[in-house]
Amino acid sequence: MGRKRQVLLLFASVILLGGLYMNTFGRYFTSEGVFYACERGLHYGPSERILKEYKNSQGDTVIIGKCENGLSIINAERKMFGLWGLSDGMITGLVPPNDGEDILFIHNYKDNVIMGITGNNEIKSVNVSIKSKDSGRERIFDIKTDDDGFFFLENIEEIEQGETFYIVTARDEEGKNIEMLKMTRINNI
Structure with missing residues (x-):
């Protein structure tokens, strides 16, 4: 096997393992990725648009979206390798008006x-x-x-x-x- 082929095989395996890591541990490149994935997982949404992002008292990013005349509220935080994941604790999710x-x-x-x-x-x-x-x-x-x-x-x-x-x-x-x-x-x- 030539050197070029070994390098290509190495890059392909790193990309494959990186994708497997992200899929297995729920990691995303952006906080919005976490937001939309969480909405899909909770079986509502997607939000019409993201209205606001702010840092909460624990340092997590809180993302607020408009969904079904209410608010969708999800907390995300930076994890290993600078990727984003769902922060620990309770998920607020969809909060509709009565x-x-x-x-x-x-x-x-x-x-x-x-x-x-x-x-x-x-x-x-x-x-x-x-x-x-x-x-x-x-x-x-x-x-x-x-x-x-x-x-x-x-x-x-x-x-x-x-x-x-x-x-x-x-x-x-x-x-x-x-x-x-x-x-x-x-x-x-």
Whole structure:
């Protein structure tokens, strides 16, 4: 066997073993690859598009996609050889709003993030009021929605211990309040 043939055989075997490694251990070249593979594995999707990626408190990348009028939320992290894989822990997956409700509102305490989506095209911003029952402290956030109705706010300072109330007001393009719509609220995903 000639030297060229040995080198080609070596490269072919390395590519084959690399592909086998990626397939066996669920490794991908990008975080989006992990996201779409996880959706296929959970038997929903694919998402219409990826809306946001951010780093969570554990250093993992959280990918949020729009899927079936709700949000698809998957955590991915870098693994061996710089490849991406599903991060350890719970998979959030598809988070749909309840039937007949216009807004899906999610507050993630661990990462201090507020996010959500609305299917109502009139809504251009969402006003969120967070009140602490114990101290009476109140903070108000005005969050703009994008073309898909997605809203996202990160780096919120932590709320003191005690029950927290959320009052969400939807506003149109002119800043006028839209009649209060039904809302699905989820805490601590």
